Amino acid sequence: MLKVDxxxxxxxxGALDETLILRGxxxxxxxxxxxxxxxxxxxxxxxxxxxxxxxVVVAELDGPETEALDLVALITNTVLEEHHLIVGIVVxxxxxxxxINSRGEKQRMHLRDGFxxxxxxxxxxxxxx
Numbered sequence: 001m002l003k004v005d006x007x008x009x010x011x012x013x014g015a016l017d018e019t020l021i022l023r024g025x026x027x028x029x030x031x032x033x034x035x036x037x038x039x040x041x042x043x044x045x046x047x048x049x050x051x052x053x054x055x056v057v058v059a060e061l062d063g064p065e066t067e068a069l070d071l072v073a074l075i076t077n078t079v080l081e082e083h084h085l086i087v088g089i090v091v092x093x094x095x096x097x098x099x100i101n102s103r104g105e106k107q108r109m110h111l112r113d114g115f116x117x118x119x120x121x122x123x124x125x126x127x128x129x
Contacts, residue, residue, distance in 0.1 A: 018108075020050050022085055029108060032057070032083055039078040040071055047098045049112040054088025055079070058111055060095045061123060068092040068124040076128060091115065092124040 020027045029048045036046045036057055044062035048055060057075055061068055072090045079087050097120060099107040114120050 022055060032079060035078050035082045036075050039074040042067055044095045045098045047106045047108050047111050049108045055085055056089045057087050058091040058093055058098060060097055061092050062095050065123050072126045087128055090126040091122045093120055093122045
């Protein structure tokens with residue numbers, strides 16, 4: 001008989017109130033954001049949030065705007081491969097679009113509000129629906 005030993009350690013990876021619930025699973029935004037940052041060297045910063053059960057990724061492009069369309073497929077594929085999630089909306093924006101407070105924390109809800117109010121002035125928006 002196979003004996004399974006359970007470990008009693010607790011791992012805290014982030015604040016519970018910042019998590020995203022997608023398809024019945026709980027995700028920490030920083031995990032998805034780190035994957036997006038690794039997708040391409042021209043991604044300067046990124047943030048994720050949800051909108052009507054869709055995952056929205058806002059990525060800042062630090063390079064020529066001609067590369068914006070290339071990032072959409074890279075971001076979509078990276079998130080799908082590493083987290084098994086479909087990105088509903090990819091927003092490619094200029095550097096400085098993701099608001100950061102004085103402590104260096106991303107202000108995802110301010111970004112979400114700006115997106116919903118059509119205030120981001122993005123380079124490119126892809127709706128993967």
